[in-house]
Amino acid sequence: MKNSILLIVTFLFSTVTMAQDRKQKDTEWEQKFEQLGTMLPTPNVYRTASGAPGHQYWQQKADYKMKIVLDDNNQTITGTEDITYYNNSPDDLEYLWVQLDQNMRARDSDSPLIGRSSMRDTLSALAVFRLTGDSDYDGGFKIKSVKSSGQDMSYIINKTMMRIDLEAPLKSGQNMSFSIDWMYNINNRMTDGGRSGLEYFEDEDNYLYTIAQFFPRMAVYIDNEGWQNKQFLGSGEFALTFGDYEVDLTVPSDFIVGATGMLQNPNEVLTEEQMERFEQAKKSYDKPVIIVTEKEAKKNEKTKASDTKTWKFKAENVRDYGFCASRKFIWDAMAVKLSDGNEPLAMSYYPKEGNPLWEEWSTAAVAQTLKTYSKFTIEYPYPVAISVHTASIGMEYPMICFNYGRPNKDGSYSDRTKHGMIGVIIHEVGHNFFPMIINSDERQWTWMDEGLNTFVQYLTEQELTDQLGYEFPSRRGPAHKIVDYMSGENGLVRPIMTNSEQIRQFGANAYAKPATALNLLRTTVMGPELFDKAFKTYSERWAFKHPTPADLFRTMEDASAVDLDWFWRGWFYGTDYVDVDLSNVRWFQMQTEENGLESRNIKGAGQGIDGSNSNKDFGSDPQAFVFAESNRKYREFNQSVDNGKIKQAAEGKNFYELTLKNQGGLVSPIIIQWTYTDGSVELEKIPAEIWKINEKEVKKVFMKNKQVAKIVIDPDKMTADAYTDNNVFPRTNDGDRFEQFKEGKD
Missing domain, CATH: 2.60.40.1730 (tricorn interacting facor f3 domain)
Structure with missing residues (x-):
């Protein structure tokens, strides 16, 4: 029933968001989720669409x-x-x-x-x-x-x-x-x-x-x-x-x-x-x-x-x-x-x-x-x-x-x-x-040996912890270590899919970025268990053979049932970077006679809680939304909506509408850390596909039992987000960067 309630309430908010999204110009959609299609070579009897060697594969x-x-x-x-x-x-x-x-x-x-x-x-x-x-x-x-x-x-x-x-x-x-x-x-x-x-x-x-x-x-x-x-x-x-x-x-x-x-x-x-x-x-x-x-x-x-x-x-x-x-x-x-x-x-x-x-x-x-x-x-x-x-x-x-x-x-x-x-x-x-x-x-393709090898090098270094007595200080692999390169000067950054002789910043391009991409794919997108099975499948398929980039891309999808075309397109064929801007947060509760909340117009998207553009805090009170009863039947429920139960379940709940902007161009999963007023913390991960309809900006409503004190996007620096000072709500008065929040200085 809880999921049904959230579905109805989210529907009410999403109608407003969809109307706003329709105002986006078609030219702003850059097709970051388009399938690679003809960018990859046509499968044949030597190399299959699954990424495996074909039944007539040969080598000298x-x-x-x-x-x-x-x-x-x-x-x-x-x-x-x-x-x-x-x-x-x-x-x-x-x-x-x-x-x-x-x-x-x-x-x-x-x-x-x-x-x-x-x-x-x-x-x-x-x-x-x-x-x-x-x-x-x-x-x-x-x-x-x-x-x-x-x-x-x-x-x-x-x-x-x-x-x-x-x-x-x-x-x-x-x-x-x-x-x-x-x-x-x-x-x-x-x-x-x-x-x-x-x-x-x-x-x-x-x-x-x-x-x-x-x-x-x-x-x-x-x-x-x-x-x-x-x-x-x-x-x-x-x-x-x-x-x-x-x-x-x-x-x-x-x-x-x-x-x-x-x-x-x-x-x-x-x-x-x-x-x-x-x-x-x-x-x-x-x-x-x-x-x-x-x-x-x-x-x-x-x-x-x-x-x-x-x-x-x-x-x-x-x-x-x-x-x-x-x-x-x-x-x-x-x-x-x-x-x-x-x-x-x-x-x-x-x-x-x-x-x-x-x-x-x-x-x-x-x-x-x-x-x-x-x-x-x-x-x-x-x-x-x-x-x-x-x-x-x-x-x-x-x-x-x-x-x-x-x-x-x-x-x-x-x-x-x-x-x-x-x-x-x-x-x-x-x-x-x-x-x-x-x-x-x-x-x-330098990256196919250097990048893949640097990725497994990172895994090996971390397994040395017992022998060393401390965690090995790896130079490449963790997402935050690639930020300076990816967000660097435009003319100096080239796609990973660049021939060896044309690469600029060789170490960052051919070693660090593909290694980071695979580590991020493992930890943040696919999860270690699924990634490891797919990566091992690629290794076993192409041991003592001659793989191409397409064979890797196709095998990772074939062995995992995860559509990764958006990932290969963004990380390997492009030069965008990750910068998710938590540009606004709005807090709502359902209006009841008991709470006496003032029902305010909810069209002011992009404004702070107090109606300004300051984005400084949640305000002293939430905005109210009015519960509109309905007698419609929904196929999903196969019955009439029970207005009373839905209203009762929504009473006292906190609804947070987050506005997220893709400032860097590279679509990414969104990891949200919720810190509540009682000091408890919750981590929530949203797949990258949230950007599918609008690659520039998305709004999403979350229902929480407890009141939120702070929201941080990518708190553990797992997505290679380049500018972390726009990842936090409420913002600090002096514009200090995210590290201060992490160190408890807020």
């Missing part, structure tokens, strides 16, 4: 057998690779495209030409160096040969892409093998920059190598695009094909090597004592076992071996390959039990300069990452996950990543350094899932 495969030599004296890498390429597409291919990412460092590279620069009154040595360049450094691949069955193949190099012409088309269902011989000079990452390269330690004349993008790699040929052969200019990362790898890495004999894949010949490259520790690590679940100690690493630093060793690795179903090598490395590892029969090794490689911080926290962070990501996406499928320490970097590859976080020379470190290191390790290890397994096209 590329297997590699490589022999790599790292020359520590000349800082070069020389390689021979045999590639077997499988054409699983329905198309015959007349040529192949191969990525040559190191060519962004070649002398004819476009990357420095398109880079922007400007002069300042004062320039550092590094700034001048980067303006003038390193005339001695000759970067880029030196391709020695491209052959098939011993015969030279015809090829042409266009910057960072190489086209290999075939004598006869590679037909659908066929495969072919060819080989490439190459070398390049390793870049000094500390001066030249880059995701891969060397760090030089002058005190002992030693190098630490973190090597990736180091070999010619097959470009992706895909159903929705054909060849992904967009040039590598530096910002957009990689689109890559899955395959199996067998890699021999030849390095000085005193080097320790970590790499994508499982070490195949530990007995040939480790001492007997190190072998025993390695086996112990496979059974240690509580803490890491140190396989190469700091004492052994310091001993290695003092002498330079003239002979070499070859470390052999195998990796299955990976999309890329990376490795690290140095005589400086300490190495520790522990097992992570994810399920019966799946106990990958979490491992860390770090020089003495990383201690004590790295010994204390690196492998623990790796282990936590595998556990949390496995819970929210898919169970980690690879045998190892490696974190490597070197200065000023955070970069990821299958099973291995390179991370910063260096203590002071005396071993001390700040909380900021500690949290930064833990955060970057979680983020880079997390990239194993996005995009190393759920293999989106980074060259086109």
Whole structure:
């Protein structure tokens, strides 16, 4: 009966509101709830309307057998690779495209030409160096040969892409093998920059190598695009094909090597004592076992071996390959039990300069990452996950990543350094899932790996609370942390759905905003249980496949039965922000003989309680509305309305008409905190669909048993509302912001 009463009373008020809404001009309706429709690609047999792979979905495969030599004296890498390429597409291919990412460092590279620069009154040595360049450094691949069955193949190099012409088309269902011989000079990452390269330690004349993008790699040929052969200019990362790898890495004999894949010949490259520790690590679940100690690493630093060793690795179903090598490395590892029969090794490689911080926290962070990501996406499928320490970097590859976080020379470190290191390790290890397994096209859509990964990074950081003893201070994820970016200067904000090379404010756009959007979608729109099921469905559907944005959008709706087109449109395709203005509140009670309330005209929308525009308080008395009896029959009740009962139930109740204006343009759920005069508090959430009829302004009436003292919109900053001083009623006299109310200073 209570719902019926509220329905009738709300109807009386809504008739006035509807009349006002009809005065809105059609041009003010921006169709924020229109379905995405043709904005998304047409579903087909490869990618369905549900967001799942279609029954004829296909993808290519590329297997590699490589022999790599790292020359520590000349800082070069020389390689021979045999590639077997499988054409699983329905198309015959007349040529192949191969990525040559190191060519962004070649002398004819476009990357420095398109880079922007400007002069300042004062320039550092590094700034001048980067303006003038390193005339001695000759970067880029030196391709020695491209052959098939011993015969030279015809090829042409266009910057960072190489086209290999075939004598006869590679037909659908066929495969072919060819080989490439190459070398390049390793870049000094500390001066030249880059995701891969060397760090030089002058005190002992030693190098630490973190090597990736180091070999010619097959470009992706895909159903929705054909060849992904967009040039590598530096910002957009990689689109890559899955395959199996067998890699021999030849390095000085005193080097320790970590790499994508499982070490195949530990007995040939480790001492007997190190072998025993390695086996112990496979059974240690509580803490890491140190396989190469700091004492052994310091001993290695003092002498330079003239002979070499070859470390052999195998990796299955990976999309890329990376490795690290140095005589400086300490190495520790522990097992992570994810399920019966799946106990990958979490491992860390770090020089003495990383201690004590790295010994204390690196492998623990790796282990936590595998556990949390496995819970929210898919169970980690690879045998190892490696974190490597070197200065000023955070970069990821299958099973291995390179991370910063260096203590002071005396071993001390700040909380900021500690949290930064833990955060970057979680983020880079997390990239194993996005995009190393759920293999989106980074060259086109940075947010699909960085944004999704940053979101699950946030969930992982929060699950570290027990180990840390306090809540991790996450930089990205909570809604209020994105406000400054989203409400910033118009020309500097671009949609999330922007190609990697055209993004402005890269970190905020591609990392923070999509991560915040997903966190808000989880906590405020869908709820954790429903969101987690849908997100896991997406991860499971597209593991070891090539998803697009449409596949994510469609799957999240398909697996949840929640229409989210308004959300994707606003958060991912637009640049509006959230600013809900609680512009007016009016308080009513039903007029009775007992209360003697004065019946006042209710047409004064937009005015304060006292008839002014001050919006300062509720006034001393409510306005009255007159109960109008009716004998109409309503289908909803299937009976005549019982005027007496409705009137009796409404007596003494407080009716609050809230006027809400969408000042920021981005439609959002509305979270209302009601504080009553007796001190009690109630939280109420209104779905975003309240804006469907009028995206600019809505009025809504709430019936409350108790008298309201204060109303706050989004009290816990869950919706990324940009301006919180218009979220509160009554307003303060001095215009203080919302934080003062939250701290109890009102």
